[in-house]
Amino acid sequence: MHLLENIREAFRSIKSNLLRTVLTALIVSIGIMSLVGILTAIDAIKSSLTNTFASLGANSFEMTAKGYTNRFRRGGVQGRTYPAINYLQARQYKERLGDVAQVGISAFITGATEVKAGGLKTNPNMQVVAGDENYLRIQSYNLEDGRSFSPTELEVGANVAIVGTEIKEKLFPDQSAIDQYVFFLGQRFQIIGQLEASGSGMGGGGGADRLVLIPLITGNQLPRQRALTFDIKTATTDPDNLNFIMGQATGIMRAVRGDRLGQEDSFELERSDSAVATLDSLSGNLRMGALLWASLRCSAPASPS
Structure with a gap:
């Protein structure tokens, strides 16, 4: 009996505050649809970018002159910029690395x-x-x-x-x-x-x-x-050898570039899978932001009737 009375009271409350009820339902619906839409968009973007990174090869790394792409920073301060890798240096690196890995x-x-x-x-x-x-x-x-x-x-x-x-x-x-x-x-x-x-x-x-x-x-x-600025990408079919090959590549390129003993590398290596890790972190932050935004929309008060 108490249950039926509670149900009747709920319907009476809805009927007497119809506008507020409709507005509240709309706000909740919009919040849920927005959340679903944002999360779907994030998943679609992540899938597209992941496929792009995968096409570059997970077991590979790229080599660029340090500071040349403005990505080299130390403590928030731009590091020293070194000359770009030229054609002769790129060819010498490829020849000296030999059949250890595939160089493009x-x-x-x-x-x-x-x-x-x-x-x-x-x-x-x-x-x-x-x-x-x-x-x-x-x-x-x-x-x-x-x-x-x-x-x-x-x-x-x-x-x-x-x-x-x-x-x-x-x-x-x-x-x-x-x-x-x-x-x-x-x-x-x-x-x-x-x-x-x-x-x-x-x-x-x-x-x-x-x-x-x-x-x-x-x-x-x-x-x-x-x-021209030459891009060098080195790939291997064996992921277990990637760190070893990166060590070899560093030694060869130091010799090719004429980096003196004790001097920092005039170039930097970036693994393709490091970009995927950055993408995962970014998508996680976007998801948190989407959840927060949707929860604020759902909790927004409706105007009284």
Whole structure:
């Protein structure tokens, strides 16, 4: 009997304060939907970034000049900036490391290029990268059509290119792009390969779809106003040997760069899995913020009727 009376009283209270009840229900619903939406967005972003980092290879590390990317700080103070790794140093490092691990060398040429062919042209946001024979494998890019660079093309710096799907679709929509010629950076290049579609990359960069890959020596010989910055990525199939290889790589690069005994390294190594750990920490903080925000929305008082 008391239970029925309590139920009747609850309904009477709801009926007498209908507006407040509706507003309260709406606030709680909005808070829950906001929480679900934010957490779903965070999971989607994390999944996208995790897949991107995974494509770079978990058992690998990148090597850059210390301070050159403004990431080297000590106690909140910017550390000393060292010269960028040049082409000769990158090649010497790769040769001295030998077969211990796989080394890929690349150089970013430009990210704002217009590619033309037969009266058609792409948007002026195609990126041109010069890479060696290991670039595609280390970056986990697959060919949909055509082939990769031949040893001769890499050695002589031939004007050949591997393009992404967006370039192919805009310039050769109804035919194969293989063996066709395109123009960019004031020169003519023959397409020998087409990459598989990758979808949008981080920040809407287009991933490999807007990529034009040319041989490393070809990129180094292009006219430019400043020296290229070469990126070195070292990968191994055995994760247990990664720390050992990083030690070897450090010794080799110190010798190549001429770092004197007792002097700090003029370069830094960053493992790919360290970026994943940073991503996990960031996503955890975002989740806490989302929970706090949603709880405040749910607890917000409704206006009286």
